[in-house]
Amino acid sequence: MPKLTAIRKRAIDGMMKESLFDASIAVLAEYGVEGMTMDRVAAAAGVAKGSLYHYFGSKQDLVQFVYTKIVDPVIRDMTETLTRSGSAVEKLRSHLRRILEHVAQHVQVFKLLFNDDAGRRLIESSERTMHELGCQQMAELFRQGIAEGAFVPADPLILARMFLGLCRGTLDEDPDIAEPEQRERLLCLIMSVFLNGIATEKGRA
Numbered sequence: 001m002p003k004l005t006a007i008r009k010r011a012i013d014g015m016m017k018e019s020l021f022d023a024s025i026a027v028l029a030e031y032g033v034e035g036m037t038m039d040r041v042a043a044a045a046g047v048a049k050g051s052l053y054h055y056f057g058s059k060q061d062l063v064q065f066v067y068t069k070i071v072d073p074v075i076r077d078m079t080e081t082l083t084r085s086g087s088a089v090e091k092l093r094s095h096l097r098r099i100l101e102h103v104a105q106h107v108q109v110f111k112l113l114f115n116d117d118a119g120r121r122l123i124e125s126s127e128r129t130m131h132e133l134g135c136q137q138m139a140e141l142f143r144q145g146i147a148e149g150a151f152v153p154a155d156p157l158i159l160a161r162m163f164l165g166l167c168r169g170t171l172d173e174d175p176d177i178a179e180p181e182q183r184e185r186l187l188c189l190i191m192s193v194f195l196n197g198i199a200t201e202k203g204r205a
Contacts, residue, residue, distance in 0.1 A: 013055075016047075016051075016055065017055060017065075019045050019046075019047075020041065020045050020047075020052065020055060020056075020062070020065075021065070021066060021069055022045075023041050023042075023044035023045035024036070024041050024044075024062060024063075024065075024066050025066065025109060026044050027040045027041050027044050028066070028108075028109060028112050029108055029109075029112075032112060032116065032118075033063065033112055033113075033116050033118040033119040033122065034116075034118050036059065036063070037059070038052055038053070038056075038059060038062070041062065059122070060122045063113075063119065063122040063123060064122065064123055064125070064126040066109070066113070067113055067123040067126050067127065067130075068126055068130065070106055070109055070110070070113070071130050073102055074098070074099055074102055074134070075130065075133060075134060075137070077095060077098045077099075077102075078095055078134065078137045078138060078141075079137065081094060081095045081098075081141070082137065082140055082141060087145075087148060087150065088141055088142065088144040088145030088148055088150055088151065089145065089150050089195070091141055091144075092141060092145070092163070092191070093187065093191055095138075095141075096167065096187055096190060096191065097183070097184075097187055099167065100177055100183040100186060100187060101183065103171060103177065104177045104178060104183060107177075107178075110171075111174070114172070115172070115174075131164070134160075134164060135157060135160045135161050135164060136157070136160075137160075138160035138163065138164065139156040139157040139159070139160040140156070141160075142156035142159040142160055142163075143156045162194070163194055166190060166193065166194055167190060170186065170189075170190055
C-alpha cells in the first residue's frame with residue numbers, strides 16, 4: 001500500500017498540473033503560441049518560475065502537455081465507445097459527435113495548436129504519437145463493422161486513417177460548430193461522405 005506521503009505528493013502534483021494547464025490556456029488565449037513564455041505561465045498560475053520548471057523543462061514540454069491533455073478526452077471516449085454495445089456505424093457516429101462537441105468547447109486552443117505554425121512545430125512529436133494511438137483504436141471499430149458487413153472488407157487501419165483524415169481536413173476549414181444544430185449538420189455531412197461518397201446519381205452514371 002502506497003505511503004501517505006506518496007499519495008499526498010501525487011495529489012499535490014495533480015492539482016499543480018491542473019493549475020498550470022489552466023494558466024497555459026489563459027496565456028495561449030491572450031498571447032498565442034509565440035507570446036507564450038514560461039514567465040507568463042508562472043505568473044498566471046501564481047507560482048515561482050522555478051516551480052514551473054520543476055514540472056516542465058521547457059516551453060515545448062509545456063505545450064506538449066497542453067496538447068496531450070486537450071486531446072486525451074477524445075482518446076478516452078474512443079476507448080469507452082469500443083466497450084459499449086451497438087453497431088459499428090452507431091459507435092462511429094457517437095464518437096464523431098463527441099469529437100465535434102469537444103473541439104467546439106476548446107476551439108480557440110485547437111486553432112492555436114493546429115493552425116499556428118509555431119504551435120504545430122512544438123506539438124509535432126506528440127501529435128504523431130496521439131494520432132497513431134487514435135488510428136489503432138479506431139481500427140478496432142472498423143474491424144467490428146467489417147464483421148457486421150457494414151463496411152467493405154479493407155484494411156481496418158487504412159479505413160481509420162481515411163476517416164480521421166476526413167475529419168481533420170474538415171475541421172481545418174474552421175467550420176462554425178458553436179451550436180448543436182451546426183455540429184449535427186457537419187456530422188451528417190462527414191458520415192454521408194465517408195459512408196456513401198460524394199457522387200450523385202448523375203456522377204455515378
